[in-house]
Amino acid sequence: MQPAFCCAYLKKDEWVQKMKTIISHVPAKTTTSYQCAKCKTKYRSKARALQCELLITEEKAFKVGDRVRWCEELHCSAVNKNYWMDGKVQKILGPALPDFEYNAKWLGGKLFDKHIFMYEVSWKCPHCKLSCSGRYYSLELGKIKSGSRK
Numbered sequence: 001m002q003p004a005f006c007c008a009y010l011k012k013d014e015w016v017q018k019m020k021t022i023i024s025h026v027p028a029k030t031t032t033s034y035q036c037a038k039c040k041t042k043y044r045s046k047a048r049a050l051q052c053e054l055l056i057t058e059e060k061a062f063k064v065g066d067r068v069r070w071c072e073e074l075h076c077s078a079v080n081k082n083y084w085m086d087g088k089v090q091k092i093l094g095p096a097l098p099d100f101e102y103n104a105k106w107l108g109g110k111l112f113d114k115h116i117f118m119y120e121v122s123w124k125c126p127h128c129k130l131s132c133s134g135r136y137y138s139l140e141l142g143k144i145k146s147g148s149r150k
């Protein structure tokens with residue numbers, strides 16, 4: 001055996017043994033998390049969970065079955081035309097915290113410091129008749145009055 005190799009090997013072995021001893025003396029870590037009662041988000045800090053619980057919950061703007069439209073025109077790629085959504089609220093999700101980036105980028109931060117609801121909307125494309133669905137925040141949707149043809 002090469003003496004150099006033997007020496008290195010022994011050293012490594014000693015080191016491993018030491019590491020083992022140290023590891024066995026580390027007490028088992030218990031992590032505690034605190035859950036916001038409103039949105040069920042888990043926090044490592046109790047203060048942050050409490051802070052979340054203090055945030056208001058927005059009023060539900062729509063109910064299941066409501067006719068709604070998105071604030072912008074939608075695009076049908078099949079015929080390359082835009083159209084206005086004529087959708088129906090299928091489901092209401094939440095309360096939850098709004099997506100941080102989406103809120104900051106597209107909604108001007110209007111949803112910060114709020115528990116919000118999301119509305120699952122389904123509609124049919126008037127051009128290609130394809131069934132579509134998506135999730136939207138209340139401030140992106142508008143109610144379509146019944147009887148309105150648009």
Ligand SMILES: [Zn+2]
Pocket residue numbers: 036037038039040041052053055115
């Ligand atoms: Zn919360």
Ligand SMILES: [Zn+2]
Pocket residue numbers: 075076077078079125126127128129130
């Ligand atoms: Zn279409």
